[in-house]
Amino acid sequence: MGEMKKAVITILGTDRKGIIASVTRILYEHDVNILDISQTIVSGLFSMILIADISSEQCSFEQLKDSLTEEARRLDVQIRVQRSEIFEAMHQI
Amino acid sequence: MINTSEILQTINMIDHQKLDVRTITMGISLLSCAADDERALAVRVYDRITRRAERLVEVGRAIESEFGVPIVNKRISVTPAALIAGAVKDPLPVARALDRAAKETGVDFIGGYSALVQKGMTAADRRLIESSTEALAETDFMCSSVNVGSTRAGINMDAVRMMGETVKAAAERTADRGGFGCAKLVVFCNAVEDNPFMAGAFHGPGEGDCAVSVGVSGPGVVKVALEAVRGEPFDVVAETIKRTAFHITRVGQLVAMEASKRLGVPFGIVDLSLAPTPAVGDSVAAILEEMGLEVCGTHGTTAALALLNDAVKKGGVMASSHVGGLSGAFIPLSEDIGMIHAAERGALSLEKLEAMTCVCSVGLDMIAVPGDTPAETIAAIIADEAAIGMVNNKTTAVRIIPAPGTKVGDSVEFGGLLGRAPVIPVRQYGASAFIHRGGRIPAPLHSLRN
Numbered sequence: 001m002g003e004m005k006k007a008v009i010t011i012l013g014t015d016r017k018g019i020i021a022s023v024t025r026i027l028y029e030h031d032v033n034i035l036d037i038s039q040t041i042v043s044g045l046f047s048m049i050l051i052a053d054i055s056s057e058q059c060s061f062e063q064l065k066d067s068l069t070e071e072a073r074r075l076d077v078q079i080r081v082q083r084s085e086i087f088e089a090m091h092q093i
Numbered sequence: 094m095i096n097t098s099e100i101l102q103t104i105n106m107i108d109h110q111k112l113d114v115r116t117i118t119m120g121i122s123l124l125s126c127a128a129d130d131e132r133a134l135a136v137r138v139y140d141r142i143t144r145r146a147e148r149l150v151e152v153g154r155a156i157e158s159e160f161g162v163p164i165v166n167k168r169i170s171v172t173p174a175a176l177i178a179g180a181v182k183d184p185l186p187v188a189r190a191l192d193r194a195a196k197e198t199g200v201d202f203i204g205g206y207s208a209l210v211q212k213g214m215t216a217a218d219r220r221l222i223e224s225s226t227e228a229l230a231e232t233d234f235m236c237s238s239v240n241v242g243s244t245r246a247g248i249n250m251d252a253v254r255m256m257g258e259t260v261k262a263a264a265e266r267t268a269d270r271g272g273f274g275c276a277k278l279v280v281f282c283n284a285v286e287d288n289p290f291m292a293g294a295f296h297g298p299g300e301g302d303c304a305v306s307v308g309v310s311g312p313g314v315v316k317v318a319l320e321a322v323r324g325e326p327f328d329v330v331a332e333t334i335k336r337t338a339f340h341i342t343r344v345g346q347l348v349a350m351e352a353s354k355r356l357g358v359p360f361g362i363v364d365l366s367l368a369p370t371p372a373v374g375d376s377v378a379a380i381l382e383e384m385g386l387e388v389c390g391t392h393g394t395t396a397a398l399a400l401l402n403d404a405v406k407k408g409g410v411m412a413s414s415h416v417g418g419l420s421g422a423f424i425p426l427s428e429d430i431g432m433i434h435a436a437e438r439g440a441l442s443l444e445k446l447e448a449m450t451c452v453c454s455v456g457l458d459m460i461a462v463p464g465d466t467p468a469e470t471i472a473a474i475i476a477d478e479a480a481i482g483m484v485n486n487k488t489t490a491v492r493i494i495p496a497p498g499t500k501v502g503d504s505v506e507f508g509g510l511l512g513r514a515p516v517i518p519v520r521q522y523g524a525s526a527f528i529h530r531g532g533r534i535p536a537p538l539h540s541l542r543n
Contacts, residue, residue, distance in 0.1 A: 008100055018095065038097050061159055084095065084160035086190050089347040090340045091099040 005055045006035065006084035009068070013077025015046040019074065022067065022075065023050070026067045031058035104161075110313040111375040113163040114343065114348050115368045116201075117153050118289035120296035120304045120361060121145045123205075129180035132498035138177070142169060142194035149193035150199040152355045160351075162457040163345055165310070165370075165510070169195065170294035171205035175221040184221045188235055195234040202277075204235040204294035209284070212533070222255055226262040228275035236292035242479040244486045245535040253479065254528050257282045257472025261495055264464070266499035271272050271479040271505040274424060275494040276459065282474050282482030282489045287362050288418045293455075293490055304361030305353045309345035309409075310368045311337075313375045315401075319383045330384060332405045338365065338408030348509045364418030365409035366454065367401070369429035371512035377401075377422050389431055390441030398422060399452035404519055419488055421454025427507060427514035428459055436515045437504075442513040443474075445516055451481055456490035461505045461514035464497040469524025471495060473524035476534075492526075 011023060020039070032052045039048040051052060054061065065081050071078035096146050096413035097461045104111040126137035146169050153167040157316040171191065178184040188206050208218040225237045239256055242248035260280070266271035272452030279293035286297020289306040296304075318337040322329050333466055345363045353360035381397045402421045410416050424446065426432045434439035443460065450456045464472075475491045496505045496516060504515045 005186055008095065010100065010104060049100055051095070065158065065496045080161060083350075085347055086160045086162060086344065087095040087100055087103055089343040093097065 004053055007061075007081050008069050008084050008087060009050040009052060009079065009081045011048040011050070011052045011077055011079050013046055013075065015041050015044055016075070017045060019075055019077060020048065022071055023068070023079070024072055026064070029079060030057040030064045030067065032064065065079065106311075106314050106340070107162055107505045110311070110317050111370070111372060112311045112344065113165050114345055114515040115310040116166040116168050116289050117149070117164055117348065117352050117386070118168040118170055118294055118306050118408045119149050119356070119358065119454050120148050120170045120287065120300055120306060121122070122296055122300060122302050123177050124298070127177045127180065131183055131186045134178065134181055135186035138187055139190040139194050141344070142171065142191070143197050146194075146200065147272060148356060150192070152352055153476045156348055156351050160348070162348070164348065166201040167199070168291060168294065168507050169198065169200050169203045170287065170296045171203065172298065173207035173209055173217045173295050174205060175208035175215070176298060179215065179217040181386045181455070182220070183224070184217070184223050185228055188224070188232055191220070192232035192235040194201040199369040200234070202234050202236055202291040204238065204291050205296060206235055207295040208480065209240045210249050210252045211282075211302050212249060214249070216453065222252070222259060226274070227257055229263050229277050232268040236277040236279070236294070238279040238281055238284065238295060240281040240284035241475065242483050242534075244283060244483050244540045245536055248282065248476065248479045249484055250476065250528070250534060251531045253476050254472050254531065256475055257468040257470075258527065258534060260471050260493060261268060264495045264497055270497040271507065272494045276492065276507055276511050278492065280491045282479035283487060285418060285488055288366050290366065290368070290419055292492060300361075301359060303358045305349060305356060305358050306361035306364065307345045307352070307419065308364040308366050308368060309341050310366065311341040312369050312377045312380055314341060315367065316376070316380050316383050319380060327400060331400055334401060334404035335408030338405045339412045342409035342412035351357045360415065362415045362417030363409075363413040365406055365413070365416055365420040366418070367405055367421065367422040369425065370510055371428055371430050371433070373430055376429045376431035377424055377519035378429050378435055382431065388438060388440040388444050389435040391503060395448050395452055396443065397426070398449050402453040406483065414482060418456040423458065424449055425458035426460045427512040428510060429512075433513060433515055436517050443519060447477060450478065450489055451485060455488050456482070458492050458516055459494070459511065461494045461499065461516045462519050463498045463501055463516055464495055464499045466495040466519050467523065468524070468526040469528040470519055470524060472528045474519070476528070480534070486539075523525040
């Protein structure tokens with residue numbers, strides 16, 4: 001087995017029902033395992049950071065990103081998916 | 094595990110502070126292409142570049158998408174063309190081949206229509222310099238550079254005179270585009286062999302077959318970091334810049350390593366640079382003003398820039414395994430909205446810019462001067478700048494545009510990353526007799542270090 005490929009998914013927007021449900025459904029459909037979730041709501045602004053294992057062979061980064069972008073448009077929130085290395089590189093020595 | 098505030102900090106830097114990787118530049122050696130037939134040479138050059146850089150843009154885009162950090166340009170640098178055109182009479186077909194290869198691979202720029210003449214000039218060097226006016230006018234993405242001096246060799250004043258004339262001719266030949274040809278032409282002293290930045294990039298003869306280098310950016314990030322320490326002493330300012338530069342450079346290192354792995358090409362260097370763009374919030378001048386200057390160009394600017402330049406290197410050097418290129422803060426006039434405003438207000442003059450180039454990377458960059466500026470005056474400006482580089486053991490460069498038909502107070506629009514250049518005054522007194530002496534200015538005493 002190769003090294004685990006991780007992605008950081010950040011969701012920002014106005015709080016509404018079903019954001020977590022629809023995002024996690026998409027992750028499930030792309031065979032992505034969720035490793036960590038942290039979520040806060042500050043004065044109606046929803047923010048969630050989700051760290052996920054995207055090593056599965058069934059998971060294509062571009063397809064996952066496209067699905068999430070489409071869902072973001074439907075939910076009217078910002079969803080961003082990035083490989084975790086950028087955060088590790090910037091903040092860890 | 095990465096924590097939430099660090100994740101949000103990174104996203105904020107990318108979204109709101111214009112953190113980006115300015116360029117992934119693939120350096121390609123063309124030494125194996127040398128031929129004594131012009132057509133054969135051009136075909137070999139085109140084939141080699143398009144084969145080597147076939148996937149460069151695609152890989153750059155994929156990295157950009159997966160890591161979520163913009164990679165503004167993908168570029169190619171090649172062996173100085175004069176070195177491979179020694180046996181042909183006309184180097185122009187090489188220029189056309191370079192431009193075609195840039196278009197085919199989809200890169201933003203290709204650099205290396207260059208000659209290294211700091212000590213002397215071969216017939217091939219001369220032919221290349223003489224052809225560069227035409228080459229710059231005919232091509233869209235091809236950049237040219239000439240190294241006219243070095244700390245070890247001194248300054249080749251014959252080459253300086255020729256480059257004054259070449260700059261002038263390139264401006265006139267591209268008068269319909271504001272003298273755009275000059276925006277792709279750099280005159281160096283102490284040129285480096287692994288510079289990923291344009292227009293001065295070339296793949297030096299001491300380099301390997303192929304290498305991938307990265308130039309980072311991020312003046313906006315530094316500016317925002319300094320906003321948090323307003324009024325604090327310079328020790329705090331320097332530490333803050335160092336920490337920020339570390340973060341920025343780590344992104345560059347990551348992108349460079351990833352590009353190297355995916356392209357199967359060795360990693361060259363990360364250029365520790367603060368490269369501005371004409372966008373608001375991406376300005377080196379704004380950093381200097383944040384330090385407490387009323388406007389960039391006033392007294393204190395050189396000291397502020399010296400601190401900035403040094404702190405960027407100190408912070409960046411630990412973040413990368415190999416540092417090189419030009420490494421330092423850039424001050425291209427037309428590419429920095431703060432510099433443009435400062436020049437338009439009369440606060441930033443050519444003389445002050447010259448002083449600033451003593452303490453930063455690289456030189457008089459993207460500066461428009463009146464269209465009637467004589468070739469000898471341009472050559473004298475090049476000589477001054479080369480002298481600063483030669484004596485201070487650093488790279489200096491001149492990219493100057495005597496924009497045809499313009500006078501002081503006008504401005505020339507180049508668009509994109511090249512921005513808008515306000516036309517600033519030059520001295521009215523000539524240097525013609527000085528420039529026409531020719532010969533070489535000897536290397537300084539401290540070049541004898543062995």
